[in-house]
Amino acid sequence: MSEEMNQVDVRNFEVGDKVSGLVTKVEEKQVIIDISDSKLDGIIPISELSSLHVEKASDAVAVGDQLDLEVLKVEEEALILSKRKVDAEKSWQELEEKFNNGEIFEAEIKDVVKGGLVVDLGVRGFVPASLVEAFFVEDFSEYKGKTMTFKIVELEKDKNRLILSHRAVVEEEKGKQKHQILDSLKAGQVIEGTVQRITDFGAFVDIGGIDGLVHISQLSYEHVDKPSEVVEEGQKVQVKVLSIDRDNERISLSIKETLPGPWSNIAEKAPKGSSLNGVVKRLVSYGAFVELFPGVEGLVHISQISHKHIGTPHEVLKEGQEVQVKVLDVNEQDQRLSLSIKELQEREQEYVIDYELPEESKGFQLGEMIGDQLKNLKK
Incomplete structure (x- = not known):
């Protein structure tokens, strides 16, 4: 193809144009594209392949991939293209819908960085350490490559800011489970639970995703000075449901009334x-x-x-x-x-x-x- 013809083809494109093309060659730091309906080649710099950091271009694409791209720059014999921008634009639309609907979705952890986890959703999503689990995690190294469920808790397209939370998913599920248990409980019911916490005034017992309080007076028929004298954390106990306050999610339990x-x-x-x-x-x-x-x-x-x-x-x-x-x-x-x-x-x-x-x-x-x-x- 003559240089003059290339220049003619180049003039048919402007910065911001959307094009599609076939990957014909993958080099270490760039990708060569055969642009559809054109005799032109396009080049995707490695920095424009993904919203995440890519060490080698082959980590992001392969020969034969058909890609949707955006023109970043028009040079004399080729177009400089971006896959990242097209992916991001599509992703932001989808992510805004997920955010507005409070949708829960799955995503793979691509990287572990200081302060949290990184997820690729077409744009870079960040999961702060405090939003990964409902409990403290000291080492996140084993999370890389793991698929988890998330909700979007912050989205600012202008600032390219996307904050995700797995903890919110866990707490939402726990909340649903709590309501189901509250709806199913009846006063007088006897069920098994696990002692979760001991306080001066009694013991909190987990009865399947929700805690109920066994007041110190309901621990034993004998006088109890300290709840720790009667029960210990992790202990399985039989409890009787005394009362349920569904509005305030409070359950009063008794161990005493399950005993002879x-x-x-x-x-x-x-x-x-x-x-x-x-x-x-x-x-x-x-x-x-x-x-x-x-x-x-x-x-x-x-x-x-x-x-x-x-x-x-x-x-x-x-x-x-x-x-x-x-x-x-x-x-x-x-x-x-x-x-x-x-x-x-x-x-x-x-x-x-x-x-x-x-x-x-x-x-x-x-x-x-x-x-x-x-x-x-x-x-």
């Missing part, structure tokens, strides 16, 4: 007629409540406290005092125990003076006779 109640088989643990040790927990006007087992209290009626007549239980008992009691009656269904303290105490001996006044003493005063009888008793 303290009154279960109480007739075997405290059979009628048995003698047991207990602690006075509460004093009321009509008696004393004595704790025999954790969560099990029985009533010692005021009439069963002492053989002596007492006005109030406070006269002979105090809270926290250890006492021995006899079980008078057991009612497991109504969770009632009738107890007695006096049944285990000896009645104080009562002396009864039985006498008949002699005939000859009838003139004496009764008081004198009683005095004489007492003297005889002392002897």
Whole structure:
């Protein structure tokens, strides 16, 4: 082809024109293109092959590839072309749609750089380290070449800025899962969970993607000072759903209510007629409540406290005092125990003076006779 003909063909093109062409040769730093419907050759510099850094042109294209290109520069015998600009223009349109629709899509991690990951979406997409996972990652080296799901969280075409997040996808999925669980839960339901966190006021249990709180009072029938005394992180536990606040996504759980109640088989643990040790927990006007087992209290009626007549239980008992009691009656269904303290105490001996006044003493005063009888008793 003559130089004059080339120059004529060159004049038919302007910067910004869109052309298509076939890759005829791939060199280290550039690619030679046979431009369709023209006798001209085109050249794509390696910097115009991709939005990402390319070490060798063969990493981006191969001989025989049909490419859509844009004219960057018109030279005397050839056109300088860009694949990157055409790819970017198409990509920005698609990416804007994905961004506006909140679409989730897959992409391969092309590179790991300081501060995050790089993705090729026709334009360079950046995933900051904080947006890669919902947890801390110390080393990202194994992420290169990995395909992950992403959402676009920032898009500014004018600044060529595209920020992606995998973490947003994870959290969105977790949110959907949370709502599904919330909708399916019912008060009274018993399910398995895993202790996630322990605090001073209770334990948070994961029940399949959402955490519920087991308040310290719902950990055990026994008194608990520290939740860590009863449960540990990672422990599998059975929990009962007490209540669900769907608006605030709060779930109240109980471990205690999945355990055998303290009154279960109480007739075997405290059979009628048995003698047991207990602690006075509460004093009321009509008696004393004595704790025999954790969560099990029985009533010692005021009439069963002492053989002596007492006005109030406070006269002979105090809270926290250890006492021995006899079980008078057991009612497991109504969770009632009738107890007695006096049944285990000896009645104080009562002396009864039985006498008949002699005939000859009838003139004496009764008081004198009683005095004489007492003297005889002392002897």
